[in-house]
Amino acid sequence: MKRKASAVQKHITTYSLLSLLCFVFFAPLNAAETDDPHYSKAGFFDLHLCHWPDRPPFFKAVFSTFEFDNLKYVSIENPDGSEITKLDTSSFIEFRSKGRKKRAFLQDHELADTPKAGWYTAKIHLKDGTVVEAKDYVDPGQLPLAEKIYPEEAQEVTLPVTIRWKPIEGATHYKLVIRDIWNNRKIAFRTKVITDTEVTVPDGKLEVDGEYEWLVHARDVDGDPILGDFNLGSQTAYSTFTVIE
Incomplete structure (x- = not known):
């Protein structure tokens, strides 16, 4: 005679199934990521307050994940729980990381008012019905544009x-980008995130008679467990130069 499963047994069975689903759908987090609220088992979330030339300040939301096939939608919420926007998951950048395909979803959101300080939440809704949260702290402000x-x-x-x-x-780190105007504006050279305000372009990156344009992106931090990759960012307009003999 078969015995009916007890409530405890049912709970254990359900818990085991959820654990299996997590193992199948989610990449394991390392110790540093486990302690960082920007990371969840479904992906990484960050929110930047950006100052670009010729446009008012705006939020740039970033969500990246290996689990894009199981992604239904991502909603971004204010500290008070009201929704700011839903990410457009039809637009993405796909690349490989750790030997696997990964997608990054980036979306700008114009600001009607000065944003409030606090924890902003990404609610990540998956096709299996699971909802996972990741958080980023925003400290409002505006980073000036670099003066070339x-x-x-x-x-x-x-x-x-x-x-x-x-x-x-207010800036601690920068990134320089140089594009080749005569080669469809392809990137000729770019730095990693640096602390210097002077960069000598390596040999072979620029050519005599070439025409180039360059900009500087600045950020207030570079990788912070509270503020994310950065909190405040600014970016100059492009300036041109020509290389001669």
């Missing part, structure tokens, strides 16, 4: 080229 020093707009320069800009109050 060299080269000046449309200046002719010789190799090697050293790019310089003034330090920004």
